[in-house]
Amino acid sequence: MTADATSASVGGRLTTAYPRHVAGxxxxxxxxxxxxxxxxxxxxxxxxxxxxxxxxxxxxVSAGQLATYRAEFGLDLPLWQQFTDYCxxxxxxxxxxxxxxxxxVVDKITEALPNTLLLTGTAFVIYTVLGILLGxxxxxxxxxxxxxxxxxxxLVLYSLPSFWLGLLLIVTLSVGIGPLPGLxxxxxxxxxxxxxxxxxxxxxxxxxxxxxxxxxVEYGQTLLVTRSALLDExxxxxxxxxxxxxxxDDLVRRxxxxxxxxxxTVTLIFINLGRxxxxxxxVETVFSWPGLGGLFYQALSVPDLPLVQGLFLVFAAAVxxxxxLADLIYPLFDPRVxx
Amino acid sequence: xxxxxxxxxRPRALVWRRRRASAARFWRRYRAxxxxxxxxxxxxxxxxxxxxxxxxxxxxVADVTDAPGSPLEGPGAGLPLGADRFGRNLLGxxxxxxxxxxxxxxxxxVLSVTIGTVIGVTAGHFGGWYATVLMRITDWFLxxxxxxxAIALATVMSRSLLTIVVAIGVTTWPTTARLVRAxxxxxxxxxxxxxxxxxxxxxxxxxxxxVLPNVTPLVLAQTTLIVSSAILAEATLAFLGxxxxxxxxxxxxxxxxxxxxxxxxxxxWYLVPxxxxxxxxxxxxxxxxxxxESVLDPRLGVSR
Numbered sequence: 001m002t003a004d005a006t007s008a009s010v011g012g013r014l015t016t017a018y019p020r021h022v023a024g025x026x027x028x029x030x031x032x033x034x035x036x037x038x039x040x041x042x043x044x045x046x047x048x049x050x051x052x053x054x055x056x057x058x059x060x061v062s063a064g065q066l067a068t069y070r071a072e073f074g075l076d077l078p079l080w081q082q083f084t085d086y087c088x089x090x091x092x093x094x095x096x097x098x099x100x101x102x103x104x105v106v107d108k109i110t111e112a113l114p115n116t117l118l119l120t121g122t123a124f125v126i127y128t129v130l131g132i133l134l135g136x137x138x139x140x141x142x143x144x145x146x147x148x149x150x151x152x153x154x155l156v157l158y159s160l161p162s163f164w165l166g167l168l169l170i171v172t173l174s175v176g177i178g179p180l181p182g183l184x185x186x187x188x189x190x191x192x193x194x195x196x197x198x199x200x201x202x203x204x205x206x207x208x209x210x211x212x213x214x215x216x217v218e219y220g221q222t223l224l225v226t227r228s229a230l231l232d233e234x235x236x237x238x239x240x241x242x243x244x245x246x247x248x249d250d251l252v253r254r255x256x257x258x259x260x261x262x263x264x265t266v267t268l269i270f271i272n273l274g275r276x277x278x279x280x281x282x283v284e285t286v287f288s289w290p291g292l293g294g295l296f297y298q299a300l301s302v303p304d305l306p307l308v309q310g311l312f313l314v315f316a317a318a319v320x321x322x323x324x325l326a327d328l329i330y331p332l333f334d335p336r337v338x339x
Numbered sequence: 340x341x342x343x344x345x346x347x348x349r350p351r352a353l354v355w356r357r358r359r360a361s362a363a364r365f366w367r368r369y370r371a372x373x374x375x376x377x378x379x380x381x382x383x384x385x386x387x388x389x390x391x392x393x394x395x396x397x398x399x400v401a402d403v404t405d406a407p408g409s410p411l412e413g414p415g416a417g418l419p420l421g422a423d424r425f426g427r428n429l430l431g432x433x434x435x436x437x438x439x440x441x442x443x444x445x446x447x448x449v450l451s452v453t454i455g456t457v458i459g460v461t462a463g464h465f466g467g468w469y470a471t472v473l474m475r476i477t478d479w480f481l482x483x484x485x486x487x488x489a490i491a492l493a494t495v496m497s498r499s500l501l502t503i504v505v506a507i508g509v510t511t512w513p514t515t516a517r518l519v520r521a522x523x524x525x526x527x528x529x530x531x532x533x534x535x536x537x538x539x540x541x542x543x544x545x546x547x548x549x550v551l552p553n554v555t556p557l558v559l560a561q562t563t564l565i566v567s568s569a570i571l572a573e574a575t576l577a578f579l580g581x582x583x584x585x586x587x588x589x590x591x592x593x594x595x596x597x598x599x600x601x602x603x604x605x606x607x608w609y610l611v612p613x614x615x616x617x618x619x620x621x622x623x624x625x626x627x628x629x630x631x632e633s634v635l636d637p638r639l640g641v642s643r
Binding site for chain 2: 032035036043044155158159161163164165167168170171172175177186271273274275278281282285296300303305308309312315316319320323
């Protein structure tokens with residue numbers, strides 16, 4: 001990939017390099033997605049013993065019923081046929097039927113998806129902006145008290161288990177301790193029976209604590225990455241030049257140092273999305289948020305294998321797609337990459 | 340050959356003297372990092388507690404039949420942190436839980452770093468299509484949501500500590516593999532590797548005698564950082580009910596607390612101690628890892 005990029009920029013063929021970059025990244029993403037599909041299949045066939053017995057959870061079931069179940073889930077077919085069936089179905093958007101809800105997995109996922117996007121999107125925007133802002137300030141005054149406090153706090157919050165922070169916030173701010181009244185709802189997404197603006201306000205009220213939890217455990221990483229990327233730029237000659245020509249400190253930081261430091265930061269923010277997915281699963285579980293993460297927890301506790309498998313595919317695919325998107329946008333901001 | 344050797348000192352003794360000197364140098368630089376020292380001291384304390392747990396709290400602390408308190412009793416004279424939902428001594432349980440959390444964290448980190456190092460060194464050494472394939476796999480694992488993969492693995496395997504160790508170990512190695520490969524490539528470009536090859540050193544000799552000692556410091560720093568995330572991952576899996584239900588762990592205690600309704604009842608004293616323990620240990624490992632990193636790479640400066 002890099003070899004392509006450098007040869008293209010050396011040769012000055014600016015018009016052909018970007019489409020090639022896109023094609024390469026898209027092909028890479030396709031291979032990754034295929035690998036996820038294959039992993040999903042074999043992972044859930046590693047279960048020791050009979051999946052049908054596992055599914056019925058030890059309830060007494062007659063041999064006839066077992067055979068019916070096997071036929072229904074295609075478990076009586078040879079493995080390769082199960083695999084091709086599974087791939088064909090997954091590619092046409094059929095992820096099987098949830099045992100627990102007795103509904104198509106895809107329906108359950110599309111139902112929960114908007115709620116997760118609302119929660120994750122809000123938290124993602126806030127922790128990215130917060131992390132970059134605080135990281136920039138920290139790097140600019142590195143070694144001082146403000147920087148130490150900033151990085152210290154970020155490291156502490158980064159080390160907290162997100163589910164534990166969520167539980168504590170519920171106890172202190174929702175249930176209330178002593179004289180402290182419950183300020184926020186303990187969970188869920190809405191109180192019900194509201195419409196229009198009142199509904200939006202209600203959802204926002206329910207959104208506060210989950211978003212605060214996610215931002216608290218995730219912003220530290222963005223802060224540290226921004227800080228070290230900016231520190232790498234700090235000694236550069238072009239900054240000395242900018243200062244020497246009399247630019248204000250603030251402008252040197254914003255116009256010269258930050259744009260260069262942001263490039264590696266953005267890549268790392270997207271690579272770290274996998275961690276955010278983990279955070280979302282836990283936060284949704286703790287706050288009973290009706291999203292994909294909460295659904296994942298419900299599926300795990302049964303365990304409802306088709307649903308676990310479907311959600312595994314969705315989470316992995318989402319992270320891969322977001323990373324590919326970042327790869328595609330990246331060269332548009334950095335003239336040195338892939339043009 | 341003998342010209343460069345100090346008279347009367349055998350080469351092996353010389354090697355050991357150099358190693359001791361470099362370890363002393365390392366420790367001198369590490370001591371300059373206050374946060375690193377604090378982390379190390381905290382870890383020593385927790386390790387001591389975990390080792391001495393059978394003496395301090397007795398191995399029957401997890402026994403539900405003969406519990407000292409009544410269920411969900413608040414903190415009081417006999418029970419400094421209160422009792423859990425079976426009436427067991429919560430302080431004792433938290434101390435006992437350190438054993439599992441530290442053990443699983445360390446084992447998972449060792450497994451993860453071993454996989455990462457083997458893949459990184461061989462990919463860097465052999466190169467070619469072998470490295471291409473390995474690095475593709477590494478990149479794929481790198482973007483995968485690690486915890487989701489670990490959860491999926493833990494779901495399909497039997498409930499045991501080994502499952503947790505394996506699930507964390509086989510999902511967290513890619514960063515190590517990338518770092519080690521980069522370092523291996525840098526080491527292999529040096530002339531003394533060419534000399535070793537010219538003198539007839541085989542692949543194994545070069546990898547084990549020349550590359551490995553050079554990547555070891557990096558691997559050490561990486562291990563410390565990975566223990567921290569492995570402890571968090573262990574707590575998370577236990578909290579999701581995927582841990583071994585028969586052992587006491589910090590994540591498991593939090594799951595118990597949640598199931599017992601400690602959240603809605605406002606029993607903060609049940610929730611706080613296990614979480615603080617997880618956070619303190621994870622933070623200590625992170626602080627140590629960062630200190631080791633900045634000793635190894637002075638470019639990073641004291642507080643990067």
